[in-house]
Amino acid sequence: MNQVxxxxxxxxxxxxxxxxxxxxxxEVDMQANIPSAxxxxxxVDHAKMAIRNVDVFYGEKQAIHNVSLDIxxxxxxxxxxxxxxxxxxxxxxxxxxxxxxxxxxxxxTIELDGNDIYDKKLDVVSLRARVGMVFQKPNPFPKxxxxxxxxxxxxxxxxxxxxxLDEVVExxxxxxxxxxxxxxxxxxxGTGLSGGQQQRLCIARAIAVSPxxxxxxxxxxxxxxxxxxxxxxxxAELSENYTIAIVTHSMQQAARVSNRTAYFHLGYxxxxxxxxxxFTNPEHSLTEAYITGRFG
Amino acid sequence: xxxNLNLNQHISQKFNEDLERLRTDVLNMGGLVQNxxxxxxxxxxxxxxxxxxxxxxxxxxxxxxxxAIDDICAKILARRQPTASDLRLVLAVSKMLPDLExxxxxxxxxxxxxxxxxxxxxxxxxxxxxHIGFLVHRMLQRALDAFARFDVELAxxxxxxxKEVDTEYTTAVRELMTYxxxxxxxxxxxxxxxxxxxxxxxVGDHARNIAEHLLFLVKGKDVRHxxxxxxxxxxxx
Numbered sequence: 401m402n403q404v405x406x407x408x409x410x411x412x413x414x415x416x417x418x419x420x421x422x423x424x425x426x427e428v429d430m431q432a433n434i435p436s437a438x439x440x441x442x443x444v445d446h447a448k449m450a451i452r453n454v455d456v457f458y459g460e461k462q463a464i465h466n467v468s469l470d471i472x473x474x475x476x477x478x479x480x481x482x483x484x485x486x487x488x489x490x491x492x493x494x495x496x497x498x499x500x501x502x503x504x505x506x507x508x509t510i511e512l513d514g515n516d517i518y519d520k521k522l523d524v525v526s527l528r529a530r531v532g533m534v535f536q537k538p539n540p541f542p543k544x545x546x547x548x549x550x551x552x553x554x555x556x557x558x559x560x561x562x563x564x565l566d567e568v569v570e571x572x573x574x575x576x577x578x579x580x581x582x583x584x585x586x587x588x589x590g591t592g593l594s595g596g597q598q599q600r601l602c603i604a605r606a607i608a609v610s611p612x613x614x615x616x617x618x619x620x621x622x623x624x625x626x627x628x629x630x631x632x633x634x635x636a637e638l639s640e641n642y643t644i645a646i647v648t649h650s651m652q653q654a655a656r657v658s659n660r661t662a663y664f665h666l667g668y669x670x671x672x673x674x675x676x677x678x679f680t681n682p683e684h685s686l687t688e689a690y691i692t693g694r695f696g
Numbered sequence: 697x698x699x700n701l702n703l704n705q706h707i708s709q710k711f712n713e714d715l716e717r718l719r720t721d722v723l724n725m726g727g728l729v730q731n732x733x734x735x736x737x738x739x740x741x742x743x744x745x746x747x748x749x750x751x752x753x754x755x756x757x758x759x760x761x762x763x764a765i766d767d768i769c770a771k772i773l774a775r776r777q778p779t780a781s782d783l784r785l786v787l788a789v790s791k792m793l794p795d796l797e798x799x800x801x802x803x804x805x806x807x808x809x810x811x812x813x814x815x816x817x818x819x820x821x822x823x824x825x826x827h828i829g830f831l832v833h834r835m836l837q838r839a840l841d842a843f844a845r846f847d848v849e850l851a852x853x854x855x856x857x858x859k860e861v862d863t864e865y866t867t868a869v870r871e872l873m874t875y876x877x878x879x880x881x882x883x884x885x886x887x888x889x890x891x892x893x894x895x896x897x898x899v900g901d902h903a904r905n906i907a908e909h910l911l912f913l914v915k916g917k918d919v920r921h922x923x924x925x926x927x928x929x930x931x932x933x
Contacts, residue, residue, distance in 0.1 A: 651779065652777055655779070679779045679780065679783070680779075680780065680783060680784065680916060681780065681784070681916025681917075682780050687780075688780045688781060689702075689705075691779045691780055692706065692778070692779055692780050692781065692782050693706045693707050693708060693711065694702060694705040694706055694707065695707065
């Protein structure tokens with residue numbers, strides 16, 4: 401009976417032993433733990449973009465190692481990982497932005513709706529109209545707000561009349577959530593807008609050419625929380641019509657905006673899973689270590 | 697230990713301390729609740745009303761600890777936006793707290809009956825109280841041990857033990873009902889003993905809940921409202 405109703409001294413011992421166990425455990429070994437194949441939901445049915453065995457080299461240095469991934473139509477996929485893990489490099493391979501870097505070599509295949517985007521016969525300009533990009537720093541052209549949005553539609557010959565062009569500009573600005581703020585000053589320079597407005601202008605510019613996929617490379621890192629919230633709201637709305645791949649340093653942002661999250665580490669794609677799963681119960685220990693702030 | 701959650705491996709030392717403090721505080725509260733339960737049962741079967749009074753007095757301390765730990769959880773959520781196992785730890789703790797507090801409440805109820813029953817010389821039903829008290833106290837101890845060590849196997853065992861408690865409780869109720877039918881003068885007293893047994897049975901449920909929250913914390917799988925067999929398959933696969 402005494403044993404039955406022993407007081408709880410045992411528990412405080414358990415606390416100590418628990419702490420000791422934690423203290424004894426080693427840190428996550430960054431290099432050794434990289435899986436031989438990406439874990440999680442890598443492939444999907446009816447992929448908009450299919451990436452297979454992609455390696456990217458900058459001269460001698462290999463930046464991306466054997467990455468395979470499907471991007472589903474109308475999904476928002478977030479790429480996260482520590483600085484230098486290759487997530488931006490990977491994003492830039494999706495519309496051949498890396499072509500502008502002479503030492504860059506891309507191996508493997510990347511298909512958009514079943515067509516190889518690295519096909520030599522493919523017109524890169526029309527590819528980039530189908531796969532648009534929004535950059536970290538808002539980069540409006542030194543032109544009016546109107547011309548910023550109209551530019552792509554003009555050079556791609558998407559509009560035959562001024563009325564049509566007006567419509568494209570208005571629709572794009574509305575989709576980007578900027579119309580009500582700029583409709584009375586369309587002729588003023590785009591560079592005169594606030595940072596958040598400039599970024600939404602860049603998004604309007606990207607969607608004016610009716611892309612199918614929008615790539616976003618840390619689109620909110622130069623913005624304040626209010627402007628960030630507006631862009632995130634916009635991403636949710638845009639995902640109804642577009643497929644979006646976003647690179648972000650903010651894990652909370654990835655958690656808020658994306659359907660799936662891909663974790664990159666030292667150039668390897670470690671894990672891709674539904675975002676809820678990645679942030680509540682990630683499959684791989686490296687993902688867990690990164691998102692819980694255990695890298696040191 | 698099933699899985700090391702590396703609570704002390706964050707870049708932020710303060711975050712390590714916050715999580716470790718959360719864990720330690722829960723275990724301290726668990727220890728207090730465990731004492732409350734054992735004292736309450738003791739006070740009843742040993743007719744020790746002084747001990748029963750102390751259980752009632754300590755009830756406030758349990759309540760205050762619940763509020764304080766809840767506050768730590770809210771602060772960690774607000775300031776750290778925890779993810780993965782850190783998030784599951786905070787969620788699991790905030791779900792365990794009401795269970796611990798309710799065990800404190802049940803202990804206080806038992807202590808009240810201990811005071812009311814101290815004058816009665818009839819001991820009918822006390823063997824059952826001791827027996828079921830032993831079982832649920834051990835369940836609580838094991839649930840807290842499992843939490844201290846993130847021990848999945850022990851937590852699974854605790855969930856299984858609840859079935860045994862339920863069976864013992866049903867048997868005890870049936871027996872005491874028969875006793876009351878035979879001796880109607882005992883009804884008032886035996887009803888009180890039945891309430892005590894009911895409280896103990898509830899303690900078993902709460903201990904099982906704590907074990908289930910621990911399984912969610914370590915494995916990231918929700919095992920509530922499924923059969924024991926399904927739970928074992930889900931957890932131990």
